[in-house]
Amino acid sequence: MKRFYFTVLAMLLAIGASAQDSNNETPVATPIAVDEVLTPNEARQRRGFSTDECFVPKGQWIFGGTASYSTHTNEDYKLLVVDDIDSKGYTVNVAPMVAYAVGKNMALGVRFGYGRTLLVLDNASVSVSGNDFNVDYFHRLKHSYTGTLFWRPYIPLGYSNRFAVFAEVQLNMSGGQSKVVAENGIIEGMHNYAGNYSQTFGASVALQPGIVAFVTDNTAIELSIGVFGIGVDHVTQIKNQIDGGKFMSSNANFKLNFLSVGFGVSFYL
Numbered sequence: 648m649k650r651f652y653f654t655v656l657a658m659l660l661a662i663g664a665s666a667q668d669s670n671n672e673t674p675v676a677t678p679i680a681v682d683e684v685l686t687p688n689e690a691r692q693r694r695g696f697s698t699d700e701c702f703v704p705k706g707q708w709i710f711g712g713t714a715s716y717s718t719h720t721n722e723d724y725k726l727l728v729v730d731d732i733d734s735k736g737y738t739v740n741v742a743p744m745v746a747y748a749v750g751k752n753m754a755l756g757v758r759f760g761y762g763r764t765l766l767v768l769d770n771a772s773v774s775v776s777g778n779d780f781n782v783d784y785f786h787r788l789k790h791s792y793t794g795t796l797f798w799r800p801y802i803p804l805g806y807s808n809r810f811a812v813f814a815e816v817q818l819n820m821s822g823g824q825s826k827v828v829a830e831n832g833i834i835e836g837m838h839n840y841a842g843n844y845s846q847t848f849g850a851s852v853a854l855q856p857g858i859v860a861f862v863t864d865n866t867a868i869e870l871s872i873g874v875f876g877i878g879v880d881h882v883t884q885i886k887n888q889i890d891g892g893k894f895m896s897s898n899a900n901f902k903l904n905f906l907s908v909g910f911g912v913s914f915y916l
Contacts, residue, residue, distance in 0.1 A: 702803040702811045703748045703915065709756065711869070711913030712743035733770040739763050742793070744913070752801040752811075760793035784830035784840070791823035791847075801859070814856045815871065819878070823847040844885045851878030855907065865915050873907035876900055 703709075716739045724732040739762065746756025768785040797817045804810040824846055831841040857871025882894040 700803040700806060700808065702752050702801045702808055703754060705748050705750050707748040708916050709746040709748070709754055709913055710744070710916065711911055712741065712758070713909055713911035714741045715739070728775065729771055729773050731770055731772050732768075734766065734768040736764070736766040738765075742911075744911075746797075746799065752803070754799045754801070756797055756799070758793075758795040758797060760791075760795070762789075762791040762793075764789045782829075784828075786828045787825065789823065789825045791821065793819060793821045795819050809861045810858065812856065812858050813871075814854060817851075817853040817855060819849075819851045819853060821847070821849040821851075842887055844888075846883045847880060849878060849880040851876055853878075853907075855909070857909070859913070861915075867913050867915060869909070869911050869913055871909045873904035874901065876904065876907075 716737070718735075718737040720735045721732045724734075726732060740760065741762075742758055742760035744756060744758040746754040748754045764787075766785070766787045768782060771782045773780045795817050797815050799813050799815045801811045801813050804812065825844070827843040827845075829841055831839045853873055854875040855871045855873045857869055859867050859869045861867045877899045879897045880895065882896075884892045884894070886892075
């Protein structure tokens with residue numbers, strides 16, 4: 648029994664001595680940087696806009712685009728103060744896109760767009776304060792073309808490589824044609840018609856951020872909206888193939904442009 652007590656006492660003394668030695672150890676201080684100078688790349692990483700996650704690897708091709716079609720037919724339709732609307736028409740837009748990843752999470756590409764709109768308005772009437780205005784014949788056909796060179800950096804969201812945001816910088820060149828034929832009263836019992844033909848050329852620089860989400864390994868859906876743009880447009884118009892005129896306009900905006908909302912599908916190959 649005494650031998651057992653001496654054994655337990657020796658073990659307790661050994662544990663106490665080791666604990667005392669560990670408490671007497673001098674802790675090692677971790678150096679703290681004072682007035683640390685960061686490089687531009689390091690500063691971007693601190694903000695979180697740079698990441699080691701590879702969402703789009705260098706050398707990857709991206710194909711995709713958007714397409715839309717709509718049509719309408721109105722018979723004796725009423726819209727606010729406009730009565731007896733008889734009209735029909737359609738709008739079609741296509742915009743294929745191809746891009747190449749020149750670096751990790753960075754793509755350079757081109758986009759081409761075509762749009763066609765037809766409006767046939769055979770009748771409409773407006774009555775304001777006892778004054779009646781009628782439109783008996785108005786036809787308009789418009790074609791538009793757009794070419795875009797864009798640069799798109801991606802910022803992955805999380806670590807799943809399924810979601811990312813991007814800020815697409817665009818350089819746009821556009822053109823279009825428009826033909827309008829409208830009734831211009833009755834002369835000597837015969838309907839008189841007037842026609843206008845116009846050509847439009849424009850250029851703009853725009854910023855369009857968005858979000859992309861992969862639904863399969865190679866297929867993704869994209870949603871974007873314009874927030875900034877600077878552009879200029881030049882319009883040349885000829886009336887009845889006799890009279891001519893010109894019009895030029897410029898614009899700059901920094902706001903949500905709901906007319907430039909884009910929704911499309913892309914394939915990453």
